[in-house]
Amino acid sequence: MTQSAIAGFTSGTWQIDPTHSNISFSVRHLVTKFRGSFTDFAATLTTGEDVLDSSVSADIKAASISTGNPDRDGHLRTPDFFDVENHPELTFRSTAVRYDGDDLVVTGDLTLRGVTKSVDFQVEVGGITTSPYGQTVLGIEADTTIKREEFGLEWNSALETGGVLLGSDVKIHIEAEFVLDQQ
Template sequence: MAITWKIDPAHSEVQFKVKHLMITTVTGYFKQFDLEVITESDDFATASKIEFTADINSIDTNNQQRDTHLKSADFFDADNHGQLKFVGKKYEANGDEAKLHGDLTIRGVTKPITLNVEFGGIVVDPYGQTKAGFTVSGKISRKEFGLIWNAVTEAGSVVVSDEIRVHCEIQVVKQG
C-alpha cells in the first residue's frame, strides 16, 4: 500500500552556498519549497515518487539587492521560470547513507544530478505524527543550468564561482 510523505516546512531548510570573489562563501536559502515522497513502506528505497520544488522568488541571501539580482534574467529569471524542480529517479540506500539520483530543472534546463543523503531515522512526535529526517547535500555547476552571469575583478578574479553547494535539512510527515 502506497504511503505519502509531505514536507514539514517548519522543520526543514533548503540552503545553497557559493564562493564570492573566490575568498568567501555566501549562503542563501529558499524560504518556500515543497516535497512529496511516495513509498511502499517506511523504507525510502521503495520510493516510487520523489518530487521537490522551490519558489525562486523566495530566495533569501540576507541582502535584498543580491536577491533581486539572483531573481533577474542574469541568474534564475524568476519572471519566466518561477520554480526549480527536482524529480528523484532512484534512491540507493546503504545503511544510513544513500545516493539520490534524479533530474534537476533550473531555468527550463534539466540535467541529471546525484545527491548524498544521510538518513536521520523515523520517529513518532508528541502529536502522534510519524516523521522521517534526512540531510541532503551535493554540488552542481550553475553554468550547466544557464546561470552564466559573471564579472571579473581588476585583478582577474571571478566574482561568482561556478560550483554551487547544496545543503538541505529535510523532515517529512507520513500522511494519514
C-alpha cells in the same frame, strides 16, 4: 546502511514540513562563500516496501530566494540569475534510489531556468520518530554540488586582479522533516 538499519521505516506518502525544513545553498564569492536559502517549497516523499523503491518530488518557488540582503536577492531574481518571471519554479523529480556502500544516493532530474540535468544527492536519514502531536516524522539531510553555468546561471564579473567574482560550484544542502500522511 540497509532498510533494516532505518529504525521505524514504513512505506507510505510523506509531505515535507516547511516550518521544520531548510533548502539552502552556498557559492564562492571572491575569497569566501555566501549562503542563501529558499523559503517557499513543497515536497512529497513516497516510500516503498523497500527503501530503494522510494521516490521524491519537490517544487521550489524561485522568487523565495533569500540571502539576507534585499539588493542581492533582487539581482538573483533577474535574468542574470534565476529569471523568476520566466522560470518561477525549480523542480526535482527522483529517478532512482541506490546504495553506494553504506550511503544512500537519490538520483533525479533538477530543473533550473528551464534546464534539466541529472544530479545525485547524498542522503543521510536522521531517523523516524513520533512527534508530540502523534505524527510519524522522518528526518533527512541531503547534499549535492552543481555547476551553475550548466543551468544557465552564467553571470559573472572579471576581477582586475584576475579571476572572477563568483565560483562555478554551488553546494545545495537540504535538511527536511517529512510527515507521514495519516490514512
